[in-house]
Amino acid sequence: MHNVKRHKQTPEALAEKRQREKSKIDEYLALTDDVLSRKKKQDWSNDAFELTQRLLQINPEFYTVWNYRRNILLNGIFPQSTPEQINNLLSNELSMTTTALKANPKVYWIWNHRRWCLENVPDGPERNEVPSMEWRQANWDKELFVAERMLDADARNFHAWNYRRYVLANMPTRRPETSELAYTSRKIGANFSNFSAWHQRSKTLVGLWESGQLDPIQSRDDEFEFVSNALYTDPEDQSAWIYHRWLIGSGENKAQLEREIQLIFELLQEQPDSKWCMESLVHYKRLLLQNHAQDSQTLKQECGELLSRLADLDPIRYFRYQDLKRDLDQ
């Protein structure tokens, strides 16, 4: 149970609640018994199909019933249906679960059921005796829209992000990856703190670099500029800093590392108590030490001073700063 406020209940109030709930409980238990006994008897009828819907509307977490519902479709209803009817049935399933998702955006089983529906949409309708794939196309396109609406409601819902990636990777006509880059720009622009969108951006860029659609060197420089906006807007939000650290990577590019160290140093002048400025400076200076300037006593000293300030400023991670300080001397 997440985020449900505690409230005090007197014994009288509790007894009253039980009385009120009694008829609901009886109805729910009768429905559950009916559905589970039909499942046991492998009842694949339309009646059984209707009953699973009623039960799932009361309790969308009842995964056994989702599985039973799919089995009714596969074993009872699909074999007696034309491809067009199957497409209509699955479109209805998708509509029904859209409503359910709005009320329960974090229920795994609902997202899972949609995946199954999409994967079972027939190839038709036939045009000149060739499957046109139009049904598939229409359903998958709609899914991207649904995932976006869910992310409008909660931009950090990882179910919706995972589902979005699944749809993008499996839709019959793939969208250009550059449009996903634009989508993450919009989500980040709406809220710099949305690490889910920064994460998606890193995955999208790797894809674009590996396929040669974007030049990794130029594009990385563009990203540094993009992220510095976020760093300056709220230097204490860790999302953009984590992304910045990804851009730097193992720090092989000395000029880049020095340029970013200088920029962060300037930000620190403006925000003298910024933990994330100091934290990042230590990390990047350590990379400079490891890769480009192994014996620099100045760098070691600067890191040591920053780590001492961090230990004062951020005492809950005191031992981390101590451990890093000790590593400097080794």
Add this chain to the structure above:
Amino acid sequence: MSTSLLVPQHVAYIRALSGDSKHELSYDLSAHLRMNAVYWSLTALLIMGHGDALDRDEMIDFVMSCWDEEADILSLQQPSGSFAGDAFGETDTRFLYCAVNALSLLGKLDKLDVEKTVAYIRRCSNFDGGFGAVAGAESHASRVFVCIASLAILDRLDEVNQPTLFWWLSERQLPNGGLNGRPEKLEDVCYSFWVLSALSILNKLTWIDSSKLEAFILSAQNTESGGISDRPGNMPDVFHTIFGLAGLSLLGYPTLVDLDPVYCMPTSIIENMGLRKGWKALQRRTS
């Protein structure tokens, strides 16, 4: 709010779950979680040293009544190496951990394609050192636990980008002492276990402030009815009760029983089976 652990209240709370609560609608609506609830309740009681507070035979009968003779764990592994949760195939690193954990307890790890399994965990790793639910997914502390614990069972912790993961995990702690599961999200008691288990498996528990975390978990106790909630002031439930207690055990809270962070079961059980790995919890305090 209480600054010490209310063991008698929590024991009473868990006992009531299978007694009084049976008359409430929420009990019936959570029937699909009954198996989880048995595990969470029993483990919570064992950590508090009250393993006998629930009827042993009743629990065994219930578990055996759920046995499906046809189900086979290994058949759930997908060509990618991931595991599905059931025959309809939702995949998640949670299911991969369930499979690895169960095969190990059954002494059947030799039947598992370890390379394929580890290769899938590798695909779920991210640049921040963490792991997601599927390949491509954002790092989440609960998936860090399942992936790290799976790698520990398979003796493959060499796969982990340790310095980056330690950094990411220690940044889960917020100024109020609680831990969150992803950057810029709220604290929640259950992350006490997801984050601490990984830190303790990798022997890095010092990188967060244990006394502040302990105070946070204790502040989420319900002093009247017992039980622990996600955050102070919210309704308690057995899920947050077990993972709050598990966190406290790893932090060395006095009088609690040692918990194995790889299996989330009492250490003595895992040691008797010869399955103990090289994890370290904080030393148990005497007061």
